[in-house]
Amino acid sequence: MKEFLLVLRRFVPPYKKYLVLSVIFNILSAILNIFSFAAIIPILQILFNTGDSTTATTLMEWGSGDLKEVLSNNAEYYVGQLIMQIGPATTLLVIGLFLAVMTFLKTGAYFLSSATIIPIRTGVVRDIRNLLYKKIMSLPLGFFSEERKGDIIARMSGDVNEVENSIMSSLDMLFKNPILIVAYFATLIFISWQLTLFTLVFVPIMGWFMGYVGRKLKQNSIKAQALWSDTMSQVEETLGGLRIIKAFCAEEKMYSRFDRVNSNYRDDIKRVNTRQQLAHPMSEFLGTVMIVIVLWFGGILVLNNFTLSGPTFIYYLVMLYSIINPLKDFSKAGYNIPKGLASMERIDKILNAQNNIEEKPNPVHIDSFKHSIEFRNVSFKYDTKWILHNINLTIEKGKTIALVGQSGGGKSTLVDLIPRYYDVQEGEVLIDGINVKDLGIHDLRQLIGNVNQEAILFNDSFFNNISFGVEGATMEQVAEAAKIANAYDFIMASEHGFDTNVGDHGGRLSGGQRQRVSIARAILKNPPILILDEATSALDTESERLVQDALERLMKTRTTVAIAHRLSTIKSADEIYVIHEGQIVENGTHEQLIAANGYYKKLNDMQSL
Numbered sequence: 246m247k248e249f250l251l252v253l254r255r256f257v258p259p260y261k262k263y264l265v266l267s268v269i270f271n272i273l274s275a276i277l278n279i280f281s282f283a284a285i286i287p288i289l290q291i292l293f294n295t296g297d298s299t300t301a302t303t304l305m306e307w308g309s310g311d312l313k314e315v316l317s318n319n320a321e322y323y324v325g326q327l328i329m330q331i332g333p334a335t336t337l338l339v340i341g342l343f344l345a346v347m348t349f350l351k352t353g354a355y356f357l358s359s360a361t362i363i364p365i366r367t368g369v370v371r372d373i374r375n376l377l378y379k380k381i382m383s384l385p386l387g388f389f390s391e392e393r394k395g396d397i398i399a400r401m402s403g404d405v406n407e408v409e410n411s412i413m414s415s416l417d418m419l420f421k422n423p424i425l426i427v428a429y430f431a432t433l434i435f436i437s438w439q440l441t442l443f444t445l446v447f448v449p450i451m452g453w454f455m456g457y458v459g460r461k462l463k464q465n466s467i468k469a470q471a472l473w474s475d476t477m478s479q480v481e482e483t484l485g486g487l488r489i490i491k492a493f494c495a496e497e498k499m500y501s502r503f504d505r506v507n508s509n510y511r512d513d514i515k516r517v518n519t520r521q522q523l524a525h526p527m528s529e530f531l532g533t534v535m536i537v538i539v540l541w542f543g544g545i546l547v548l549n550n551f552t553l554s555g556p557t558f559i560y561y562l563v564m565l566y567s568i569i570n571p572l573k574d575f576s577k578a579g580y581n582i583p584k585g586l587a588s589m590e591r592i593d594k595i596l597n598a599q600n601n602i603e604e605k606p607n608p609v610h611i612d613s614f615k616h617s618i619e620f621r622n623v624s625f626k627y628d629t630k631w632i633l634h635n636i637n638l639t640i641e642k643g644k645t646i647a648l649v650g651q652s653g654g655g656k657s658t659l660v661d662l663i664p665r666y667y668d669v670q671e672g673e674v675l676i677d678g679i680n681v682k683d684l685g686i687h688d689l690r691q692l693i694g695n696v697n698q699e700a701i702l703f704n705d706s707f708f709n710n711i712s713f714g715v716e717g718a719t720m721e722q723v724a725e726a727a728k729i730a731n732a733y734d735f736i737m738a739s740e741h742g743f744d745t746n747v748g749d750h751g752g753r754l755s756g757g758q759r760q761r762v763s764i765a766r767a768i769l770k771n772p773p774i775l776i777l778d779e780a781t782s783a784l785d786t787e788s789e790r791l792v793q794d795a796l797e798r799l800m801k802t803r804t805t806v807a808i809a810h811r812l813s814t815i816k817s818a819d820e821i822y823v824i825h826e827g828q829i830v831e832n833g834t835h836e837q838l839i840a841a842n843g844y845y846k847k848l849n850d851m852q853s854l
Contacts, residue, residue: 248586252408253419256372260365264420267365270358271421274351275428281347282563284340287324289556291333291340362416370409373592377401380595385602386666387627395478400595403473404588411585418582422571429568436561437553440543444535444565472510474591479503517584539565602665608685614692614773614804616677617641618663623672625658632658633827636672642773645805647815649848650824656808659824660776663806664693694772694803696796698779700759702751707736708743710751711765718769730765730795732758757792764795775800777807812849821845 257264327336381397389397433441483490483499490499543561546553553561623636632655640646648656661667662674665681674681681689702710711726712718723743727733735758739745751759767775777796793814809815816835823831823838823845831843838845 248589249415249419249582252586252589253416256369257365259372260368263361263364267358267361267420268424270354270361271424272428274354274358275425277347277351277354278425278567279428279432279564281344281351282560282567283320284344284347285560285563286556287320288337288340288344289559290321290324291328291337358421359417362420365416366409370405373405373408374401377405377592377595380598384595384598384600386661387601388598390627393474393478393481395476395481396474397595398481399474399477400588400591403477404591407588408585408592411581411583411588415582415585418574422574425571426568429564429571432564433561433568436557436564437543437546440539440546440553440561443542444539472506472513475506476503476510479506535569536562536565602668602686604686605683608688609679609683610685611677611679611688611692614642614676618774618804618806619673619675619678620659620662621673621675623659623662623669623674625655625662625667625669625671631827636829638822638829640804640806642804643802644819645800645807645817647807647809647818647821648824649809649812649815649821649845651826652810654824655827656824657778660778660806660808663774663776664690664695692772693774693776694767694770694799695776695778696760696763696767696799700751700756700763702747702754702759702762704746704749706741706744706746707739707762710747710762711743711769713766715769722769723765726765726769727762729768729798730761731791732761732765732795736762760792761795764792764799768799773803775803775805777805777809779808779810812845812852823848 324336324340327339331339377400430441433444479502483503490496540562543553543558547555547558618640620636620638623633624631625633636659638646648659650656658667662669663676663681665686668682676684676689676692703713707727708720708723711723720743724733727736727743736743736745747753747759747762751762754762777800807815807818812835815821818835820832821835821838822829823843825844831838831841831845833841839849
């Protein structure tokens with residue numbers, strides 16, 4: 246319960262007004278229910294002609310005796326007067342109409358109490374999804390190298406849905422059922438405190454059973470949700486690698502893997518749901534046992550004419566049965582809430598994830614790049630493995646710098662330090678003499694444009710992909726960027742021109758076309774610093790020529806850091822740095838490095854074969 250209340254305290258406060266309305270309507274519903282069923286007493290008196298309705302010949306003044314006695318006497322008096330005036334049959338109809346009107350008002354209040362919970366339930370779920378998405382956007386890239394995308398998707402979909410279905414749907418447990426239970430329990434005490442005291446012996450036994458099974462349910466729920474994440478991860482990997490799966494005829498192998506994970510999830514969720522389905526039968530049985538025992542004990546009181554009349558005892562049983570339904574809902578919530586809390590734990594692993602790329606409270610704001618980028622004694626490691634060792638490098642404004650070397654040597658890591666996708670453990674990265682850690686992150690990244698080996702496009706139109714991140718871009722600006730990137734002709738040849746959808750990850754385009762759209766996006770952003778990460782390595786000769794031509798136009802008047810495996814694409818660079826095992830081993834122009842007859846010359850000769 247404590248964990249449940251903490252979740253509500255985190256997410257419910259913005260919806261307090263709906264909560265207040267729900268409480269008001271629940272109180273009204275309980276009161277109307279009590280008074281509507283009170284009509285059963287005179288109905289039974291008339292039907293069975295007990296004579297009780299004629300015993301009260303005068304009205305008692307309020308405060309002249311016990312409240313219960315006054316209420317009973319005066320109600321009997323009015324019913325007796327009504328019978329004398331209009332007859333028993335018509336009185337029965339009047340009381341029946343009173344019961345119908347009260348029931349109508351009660352059900353209306355009940356509906357309004359449930360309706361006012363809906364904005365809370367749906368709003369909280371929306372807020373959790375927004376928080377998750379915003380957190381994912383803010384986390385550093387390093388977080389996603391350790392987490393599976395399928396697992397993150399499972400937490401945003403399955404886990405959030407579980408929170409909605411279990412925790413939020415159990416709001417009634419806290420804001421409706423307690424009100425009904427307190428109101429009905431007070432009525433039971435008012436009718437017969439002796440009988441109610443006897444009944445209370447069995448309530449703790451019911452509560453213990455529910456709590457025990459609920460604790461077991463939470464343990465199984467955590468395991469089941471973890472297996473659901475494994476299932477989603479398998480689907481995500483399959484969709485991403487479908488071409489390879491088909492090429493290697495591995496469909497059966499992948500299906501076996503998926504079936505194994507999916508079957509494990511099914512076995513666990515079956516156990517969870519089986520326990521959950523136990524809630525209603527268990528509460529139904531325990532409730533019936535309690536009714537039977539109360540019927541026996543109450544019957545003794547009635548037969549011995551001890552404080553209870555027959556009609557009043559029937560009313561007592563009706564109210565007791567009314568209190569059982571909220572108690573059943575309590576038991577269902579006792580099963581549902583642990584499932585939601587298990588999912589909330591998994592959601593919190595993302596929401597509470599540490600973001601080590603943080604902006605200082607009062608960062609330095611810049612809107613232009615004026616002098617140089619400098620790596621000063623920079624060393625970097627992932628976990629315990631050092632990737633870069635004591636890098637010293639200065640990139641002057643307007644220069645084109647190329648980074649070459651073995652795969653895994655640290656080239657991409659080095660350029661990722663400039664926009665602070667990662668932070669160095671030792672040394673500094675400076676822009677115009679200011680440590681990038683002291684700059685506003687948004688200001689820093691606004692200065693930088695990226696063109697990567699894998700062109701990242703969104704499932705949207707050409708126009709929206711090119712203008713991505715540039716507010717208020719006009720069609721003329723987008724078209725001009727596309728022309729400079731050699732993308733205008735094939736865009737205009739598409740079905741709807743710039744409004745044509747490029748497909749998921751740009752799947753409707755060739756590799757060269759995707760890359761040129763990516764270059765057009767960088768051109769429109771017009772950044773002073775450009776990072777090219779093997780932008781042409783995956784292209785055929787013709788596409789490479791078109792992309793290289795677009796890149797040369799993009800690189801004009803910009804400071805460029807280019808990572809390249811094809812040395813032919815960076816021969817014109819102002820300076821080439823050779824990185825080997827995380828260290829700069831050579832630097833100079835293409836001609837100087839060839840003449841030095843070192844590691845660069847070896848790479849060049851290997852590509853010339």
